[in-house]
Amino acid sequence: MTPYSILILICSLSVSPSDCRPETAIDVVQGPKVASALQCGLMGQTTIAGVAIAPREGQEYMKIVCRRPA
Template sequence: MLYSVVILVCSFSVSPSECRPETAIDVVQGPKVPSQSQCGFQGQATIARTTLAPREGLEYLKIVCRRGEA
């Protein structure tokens, strides 16, 4: 089973539990990975090597791991 890394940019006015692709300001599709732990690591690595950054005090980032097809 593969997992897809999805990075969400959400407003501080949206709680982390409500931060989903439908409520996010922006959605960034990351790589496919073989495990949930790799999903977290690759999500952080993707953020680190891009210019993706939330506006301080207005937004935050959330990494989501979605199950995909093998």
């Protein structure tokens, strides 16, 4: 099974969630690789809890992205 890669994106509030991608994010944190989409969502939340970066309140938000390698 192809693993998923977890990306944690920090995007500006001026960028809609659908347009928040690694190319448009202010910062990108590479998370661990996992075997399923469910694990990606759960580990993505765990990764957010353990990283030192945080969005600036009222200016930015975080988004979890699960990608399969190309």
